[in-house]
Structure formats: structure tokens, C-alpha cells
Amino acid sequence: MRHRSLQAIAGLTLFAGGIAFSSAAETVKGDPAKAAPIVERLCMACHGQDGNSLVPSFPKLAGQRPEYLLHEMQEYKTKHRDNEMMSPVVLELSAADMANLAVYFAAQKPVPGTPTEPGLLALGKKIYLEGNSESGLPSCDGCHEENGNGSARFPRIAGQNPEYTLEQFHLYATGKRKFGKKIMVTVAERITEQEAKAVAEYISSMP
Amino acid sequence: MKPTLIFLALAGMAGLSVAAETAQPHAAGIESKGYLWNKPNKTLTRALKQKADPEKGKIAYEECRGCHKADASGRPDAGYPQLAGQHTEVLIKQMLDTRSGRRDNPRMHPFIEADAIPTKSIPDVAAYLHGLPVPDTNLKGAGKNLEHGKALYDKDCGNCHGAAGEGNGKEFHPKVASQHYPYLYRESMDVRDGIRRNADTKMVKILKSYSDEDIAAVSDYMSRLPPVQ
Numbered sequence: 001m002r003h004r005s006l007q008a009i010a011g012l013t014l015f016a017g018g019i020a021f022s023s024a025a026e027t028v029k030g031d032p033a034k035a036a037p038i039v040e041r042l043c044m045a046c047h048g049q050d051g052n053s054l055v056p057s058f059p060k061l062a063g064q065r066p067e068y069l070l071h072e073m074q075e076y077k078t079k080h081r082d083n084e085m086m087s088p089v090v091l092e093l094s095a096a097d098m099a100n101l102a103v104y105f106a107a108q109k110p111v112p113g114t115p116t117e118p119g120l121l122a123l124g125k126k127i128y129l130e131g132n133s134e135s136g137l138p139s140c141d142g143c144h145e146e147n148g149n150g151s152a153r154f155p156r157i158a159g160q161n162p163e164y165t166l167e168q169f170h171l172y173a174t175g176k177r178k179f180g181k182k183i184m185v186t187v188a189e190r191i192t193e194q195e196a197k198a199v200a201e202y203i204s205s206m207p
Numbered sequence: 208m209k210p211t212l213i214f215l216a217l218a219g220m221a222g223l224s225v226a227a228e229t230a231q232p233h234a235a236g237i238e239s240k241g242y243l244w245n246k247p248n249k250t251l252t253r254a255l256k257q258k259a260d261p262e263k264g265k266i267a268y269e270e271c272r273g274c275h276k277a278d279a280s281g282r283p284d285a286g287y288p289q290l291a292g293q294h295t296e297v298l299i300k301q302m303l304d305t306r307s308g309r310r311d312n313p314r315m316h317p318f319i320e321a322d323a324i325p326t327k328s329i330p331d332v333a334a335y336l337h338g339l340p341v342p343d344t345n346l347k348g349a350g351k352n353l354e355h356g357k358a359l360y361d362k363d364c365g366n367c368h369g370a371a372g373e374g375n376g377k378e379f380h381p382k383v384a385s386q387h388y389p390y391l392y393r394e395s396m397d398v399r400d401g402i403r404r405n406a407d408t409k410m411v412k413i414l415k416s417y418s419d420e421d422i423a424a425v426s427d428y429m430s431r432l433p434p435v436q
Contacts, residue, residue, distance in 0.1 A: 131273055133285030136314040138273025153269065183270055186317040 028066035028102045035104035038097055042089050051108040056163035063110035068155040069102035081177060112159045113204035117197070124202025127195050137190040140199065143183075148206040158206035165200035231316040232308035236404025237411070244407045245300075245379050250307075250326065254299050257330045264335030267328035270318060279339050283346035283387035292341035292436055294376030298333035301381075301405075310405040341385060341434035348388040348427025352420070356428030359421060363413050364429075372432035384432035391426035 039049060043061075047053045051062030061069060075081035076090040077098075093101070115121060129146070131139035140157075144150050148158030157165070171177035172188035191199070236242065247255075268279075275281055279291035290298065304310040306319045317323065324332070361370075364383075368374050372384030383391065397403035399414035399422065414422070 133282055136274075136285070138318075140273070142273025142277070143270055151269065153266070182317040182320050182323050 028070050028099050028106075030066075030096070030099035030101075030103035032100065032104040032107055035097070035100040038093070038101060039104060042092065043101070046085065047105075051105040052111040053161065056161045057167065058161070059164045060110060060113075060160055061105040062108035063159075064106055064156050065150055065152070066102040066106035067152060068150070069105055070098055073098040073101065110156075110159050112207045113161060115201045115205045116162060117201050120194075120198040120201040121205060123195070124198035124200070124205075127191070127199045128202050132190070132195065135190045135192075137195070138187065140203075148203060157203050160200075160203050162197075162200035162204040165203055166196055169196040169200075231311070231313050233311075234304075234307040234309040236309045237401060237406055237408065238404065242408070244405060251300060251303055254303065254326070254330050255296060257327065259295065259330040259334035261331065261335040261338050263328065264331030264333070267324055267332050268335055270323060271332070274315075274318075278342060279336050280342045280344065281387055281390070283389050286387075286390055286393055288390040289342065289345055289386055290336045291339035292434070293336060293382055294374055294379075295330070295333040295337045296376040296379055297374065297381045298336055299329055300379050302329050302333070304405040310403065341436055343385055343434045345385045345430060346387045346389060347430045348392075348423065350427060350431075352424040353428055353431065355421070356424035356426075359417075359425045360428050364425065367407075367410075368429075369435075371435055372429055373435040382435060383429040385434040386430060388426055388430040391429050392423060395422045395426055 046055060046058045047061050051060060051064070053060050072081060073090050073093065076083060076086045077093070079087065090098070127137070128140045131137045140148075143154040144157050145154075148156065150156040168177060168184075169188045169191060172184045175185065178185075188196075237244070274285070274287045275290055279289065281287040281289040301310065302319055305312050305315055306321070308316075367378065367380045368383050369380075372382060374380045374382035394403060395414060395417075396419070398406040398410055399417060401411070417425075
């Protein structure tokens with residue numbers, strides 16, 4: 001496994017392409033005030049000034065784990081995670097900028113989402129908490145916690161835009177998103193389209 | 208039919224893609240010449256010697272919880288075993304055998320690969336699981352043939368797995384008391400039929416004379432042995 005350390009945050013070890021973005025409970029050190037002008041210039045058009053993106057295909061960042069935010073920006077920069085919108089943006093960011101942005105968005109208050117297909121919520125909740133024992137699909141709460149708040153190792157997903165969540169399943173299933181490769185790729189391969197839609201709806205409804 | 212294919216057929220896959228399920232390594236097992244089921248290799252020896260940290264293991268276990276559950280009670284309907292209280296040596300050996308492909312488990316394999324759990328975390332996870340309280344809520348069998356099950360157990364199984372089903376960590380003999388019935392039944396069948404390729408050859412020999420009904424009876428008996436902490 002390749003290891004890479006970021007100078008912006010003392011002692012935080014990243015597993016490039018692996019699942020763990022923090023080996024311990026260290027938090028990202030940054031200055032949210034320094035992030036504010038960058039947010040206005042580069043981020044808010046898509047993610048909203050407070051990180052509660054109103055565009056369904058763009059992820060909400062408000063209240064997200066700072067370790068995860070930092071790790072993903074780094075992933076865009078190294079093209080481990082490739083995206084035509086994000087890749088040019090992160091090229092403008094220094095290591096310190098990314099740490100400041102991670103702390104800034106982590107500190108914003110998340111606004112719960114509005115499910116678009118309430119009829120799918122019951123199935124989504126079942127998948128989220130129980131998985132599917134027929135297909136070997138693990139439950140989501142095992143890593144992302146029952147409340148969807150994640151942990152130092154796994155991102156917060158509660159309240160996320162369903163369109164974005166669903167797209168991530170598709171990216172994992174087709175090998176286009178490799179972060180957490182075996183685990184989320186396997187999940188995405190085993191989940192059905194209907195289950196993925198339902199669980200994305202349920203996640204969006206979580207406060 | 209290859210074990211992998213049998214597994215997939217049994218599992219009744221409902222997902223969109225099962226291609227990756229078959230992509231797991233294959234290590235020499237019971238079908239190979241000179242097979243010794245408990246022969247220690249370098250990785251196993253190192254893992255057994257490592258000073259384990261259950262607190263770290265609790266964190267590393269997070270990605271196992273989606274199937275084995277937070278209290279490590281497993282999922283009997285899915286065939287996921289209860290792991291709480293199991294011997295550390297048994298857990299370490301089985302995790303490593305599953306990773307290397309000596310024990311075929313395409314369903315679990317992506318979650319035990321090195322990118323999902325570093326090798327040094329395996330003893331930590333085992334230590335954490337060993338310290339968890341053994342639940343008594345496991346799924347039992349039908350309870351129809353328990354006397355026969357007990358007679359078989361006392362005659363053939365207790366020597367290694369212990370009179371109370373407590374197992375023996377040093378010898379890699381798993382604790383079987385209060386394990387889920389469907390898991391005990393499936394694994395015993397697989398040992399008998401050569402599908403469980405990391406099995407103890409002595410156990411294979413014993414089970415060769417067992418009918419499906421015998422295996423059901425003895426599995427039912429084991430599932431009803433009270434939890435041994």
C-alpha cells in the first residue's frame with residue numbers, strides 16, 4: 001500500500017486509493033477565514049456558499065468530515081478521482097488552501113435534503129440498515145453509521161443529494177471512482193439499480 | 208462444478224454485476240499433495256506473534272460490521288457467522304486463509320483484501336472480536352433430533368471442539384457453541400464434501416460417514432450449546 005503524507009496536517013496519513021483517509025482521530029488544521037475568498041471565487045457557484053448545494057448533481061459539503069474533504073481534493077489533484085469540473089479547480093489550490101477549505105465546509109450547518117421519490121424510502125431504509133442477504137450487499141450503517149454521520153475514516157452521507165449519491169454508485173460500479181476501491185466497488189456491483197435509487201432517497205432524508 | 212460457481216448459484220445473486228465475485232485468488236488447499244491443514248506459514252506465524260491492540264481492532268472492524276454486525280452476532284439468514292468471543296488464533300487463521308484463497312469465499316473476499324484491511328490490523332480485529340460478549344440469540348436448528356446430535360458430538364467432535372463446544376485456540380479448533388445453525392450446517396457439509404479447502408483432514412475423514420441428516424442433527428446440537436465466553 002502506498003503512503004503519502006500531507007504537510008498541511010501533521011501526522012495525518014493517507015492511503016492513496018485505499019479506504020482509510022485517517023488512521024487515527026487527528027483532525028485537519030486550517031483557517032476557515034482564509035477559505036472564504038476562495039469559496040466565493042471557485043466553489044459557491046456549484047456547492048453554495050454554505051456548502052449546501054442546490055444543484056442535485058453536485059454534492060453537499062456542509063458538515064462533511066474535514067479529513068474526507070481534504071482527501072477528496074487531494075484525489076482530484078492527483079487524478080485518482082477524475083472529474084472534468086473539479087480537476088481544473090483543484091489545480092489552483094495549494095495544500096494550505098485545501099486544508100482551509102476542508103475546515104470551512106466542515107464547519108457549515110448542513111440542511112437536510114428533500115427526497116424526490118418518497119415511495120422508495122422504506123426500501124432505502126431497509127437496505128441502509130440491513131443490506132441484502134441474498135446478494136451479499138452489506139448494510140450501509142456498518143461504515144457510515146446509523147445516523148449517516150460517518151466517522152474519521154468514512155464520509156458523512158446524511159442529507160446528500162440523491163442524484164449525486166446515485167451517480168457515485170454508477171462511478172464505482174464502472175470503475176471510474178476508485179477511492180475505497182474494493183469496498184465501495186463491491187457494494188456498487190452488488191446493489192441493484194432500484195436499491196441504489198432507494199438508498200440514495202433514504203440518505204437524502206437523513207438529517 | 209467449481210466451488211465458486213456453486214457458491215454463486217446458492218447465493219442467488221440479485222445485483223447488476225457479479226463479475227468481480229469470481230476474481231479471487233486460489234491457494235493450494237486440501238486437494239493438493241502434502242496438504243497439512245494447520246501448517247504455519249510466515250504470514251500466519253507473524254500475525255499470531257504480533258502484540259494485538261483490541262482498540263485498534265474495533266476501528267478496523269468497522270468495515271466488517273455491514274455483514275457481521277456491530278456486536279459481531281452475524282446474520283444467520285445470510286450465512287454470516289457469529290464472531291463474538293471466537294478464539295483469536297482461529298479468527299486470524301480464517302481471515303488469512305480467506306484472503307489467500309485457501310478458503311473460498313468470493314462474497315467476503317473484497318472485504319478482507321489488503322486494501323480493505325492491512326495485514327497488521329488482522330490480529331487487532333481478532334483480539335477485539337475475542338473480547339466481545341458471546342450473544343445467546345443465535346439461530347438454532349429445528350430441535351428434532353437432538354439426542355442423536357449429542358451422541359455424534361460426544362463421540363466424534365468433543366475431542367477437538369471441547370465437551371461444551373468451547374474449542375481450542377492454540378490448536379485452531381473453533382468455538383462452536385451457540386454458533387448459528389445454518390452456518391454450522393453449511394460449513395460441515397462443505398468440509399465433508401471437500402468444498403471447504405482449508406479443512407482439517409481428520410475432520411473430513413470423520414464427516415465422510417455422516418449423512419445430511421447426521422450433519423443437521425449435530426449442527427443443531429452445537430447451536431444449542433450455551434455461550435462459552
